[in-house]
Amino acid sequence: xxxxxxxxxxxxxxxVVDVVRHRGLPVATASxxxxxxxxxxxxxxxxxxxxxxxxxxxxxxxxxDGLTMATSSHDFMVKLWSASTGECQMTLPGHHGIxxxxxYSADGSHLVSAARDDTARIWSSSSGECLAVLQGHSATVxxxxxxxxxxxxxxxxxxxxxxxxxxxxGCIVQPLTGxxxxxxxxxxxxxxxxxxxxxxxxxxxxxxxxTARIWSCPNGSCLLHLLGHSGRVNCATFSPDGCVVVTASQxxxxxxxxxxxxxxxxTLDGGEEPFVTAAFSPDGLFLVSARxxxxxxxxxxxxxxxxxxxxxxxxxxxxxxxxTQI
Numbered sequence: 511x512x513x514x515x516x517x518x519x520x521x522x523x524x525x526v527v528d529v530v531r532h533r534g535l536p537v538a539t540a541s542x543x544x545x546x547x548x549x550x551x552x553x554x555x556x557x558x559x560x561x562x563x564x565x566x567x568x569x570x571x572x573x574x575d576g577l578t579m580a581t582s583s584h585d586f587m588v589k590l591w592s593a594s595t596g597e598c599q600m601t602l603p604g605h606h607g608i609x610x611x612x613x614y615s616a617d618g619s620h621l622v623s624a625a626r627d628d629t630a631r632i633w634s635s636s637s638g639e640c641l642a643v644l645q646g647h648s649a650t651v652x653x654x655x656x657x658x659x660x661x662x663x664x665x666x667x668x669x670x671x672x673x674x675x676x677x678x679x680g681c682i683v684q685p686l687t688g689x690x691x692x693x694x695x696x697x698x699x700x701x702x703x704x705x706x707x708x709x710x711x712x713x714x715x716x717x718x719x720x721t722a723r724i725w726s727c728p729n730g731s732c733l734l735h736l737l738g739h740s741g742r743v744n745c746a747t748f749s750p751d752g753c754v755v756v757t758a759s760q761x762x763x764x765x766x767x768x769x770x771x772x773x774x775x776x777t778l779d780g781g782e783e784p785f786v787t788a789a790f791s792p793d794g795l796f797l798v799s800a801r802x803x804x805x806x807x808x809x810x811x812x813x814x815x816x817x818x819x820x821x822x823x824x825x826x827x828x829x830x831x832x833x834t835q836i
Contacts, residue, residue: 535791536833537798538579539806542566543825546581548593551808556822558596562589569611569829573635574618576835580635582609588623590635593833600638604631611653615660620677622654622663630654630665632677642680646673652694657710658701664713666696672715674727684730691718695745698727699769700752712769714755716746722757724769734772738765745787749794749811756797758785764799764814778814791832800827 536557540546546560546567565584572579578599579591588602588609607626614621614635621633630644630651644654649668656663662683663675672686672693686696699712712733713725722736722743736746741761748755754775755767764778764785783801790797790811797809806827808818 535835537806537808537820538570538572538831538833539800539820539823539827540567540570540581540829541804541823541825541827543804543823544583545823546570546579546591547820547822548579548596549806549820551818554818554820556820558593560589560591560596560598562598563587566825567828568609569613570831571613571621572831572833573614574616574834576833578618578635580612580614580621582612582623582625584608586625588612588621588633590638602633602638602640604640605629607650610650613655615656615677616658617660620656620660622656622677624651624654624665626650628667630663630675632663632680642677644673644675644680646682647671649692652692653696655697657698659710662698662710664696664698666693666715668692670717672696672713672725674713684727686713686715686725686730688723688732689715689717689719689721691742693717694743695747697747699724699748700750712752714746714748716743716757718742722746722755722767724755724772734769736765736767736772736774738774738777739763741784744785747789749790750792751794754794754811756788756790758788758799760784762801764788764797764809766811766814776814778809786827787829789831792834796832798830798832800830802826806830 537549547556548558563583569582590600605625609625611624624630632642647667653666663677674684695716698710716722724734739759745758757765762780766775783803786800788799800806804823806820
């Protein structure tokens with residue numbers, strides 16, 4: 511049925527149609543045009559525009575159940591939205607600087623935000639209450655993410671460090687030091703069989719020092735250097751199975767890496783625009799990326815072929831993410 515409707519709409523390549531039909535899940539984007547949008551990835555059309563922030567929207571996160579979304583903004587606020595109506599459900603004040611990042615815990619019960627006030631904050635996603643302020647960085651906190659079990663948070667900062675915190679107490683558990691410049695992103699590896707009964711074992715960071723690194727959580731040692739970019743690495747994230755890393759760089763490339771060896775697997779040249787961010791689909795078969803332009807793109811992860819371009823924002827797209835379910 512999907513194949514027939516897409517073909518009748520003018521899409522003739524069966525292989526591409528199969529990719530689009532399999533993809534299915536909506537994509538959410540955030541932009542410096544003060545809005546966020548939800549996109550239908552079968553049609554490429556915008557289904558909802560989220561308006562309410564007073565300045566650039568820096569990040570959008572989708573709740574695991576797909577019912578709500580969270581955004582962060584230059585207006586110092588975090589907002590929660592209905593994914594079905596686009597209505598703002600809650601505004602979370604508290605940061606004293608531009609909020610650069612927001613992310614959900616795996617069960618959707620909590621949010622973590624990162625800001626230019628040198629802190630990250632943990633919030634209840636149901637009440638909007640600030641539960642903890644994560645302190646200790648001496649410069650902007652660019653990103654913060656929960657561990658798969660929600661017990662820990664990892665932060666990335668312009669002070670050249672990443673830090674692992676206990677999410678309940680707000681205490682620093684492990685600093686990750688070694689990058690030679692600002693750390694732009696930090697994320698825990700997905701759970702594996704060996705991790706399921708205890709704390710996470712790996713953290714991935716990206717830095718202005720042109721590298722990404724994979725770290726051991728228990729002792730803070732660097733396990734792998736991912737070397738090959740010629741510009742700052744704006745973002746790095748694991749595939750859902752933890753076997754591959756994607757990095758998005760100011761050098762206008764996306765790169766895919768083997769997480770067991772650190773070997774470079776593939777490179778995508780983005781042309782004349784730096785890549786701001788990239789994220790895998792829940793099944794790991796696709797990537798969504800944003801470049802320093804007004805569009806986001808969906809790529810087939812194996813071939814790095816573009817299967818969809820999302821056009822409609824009026825300024826730079828700062829963040830893009832797949833829904834985990836419809």
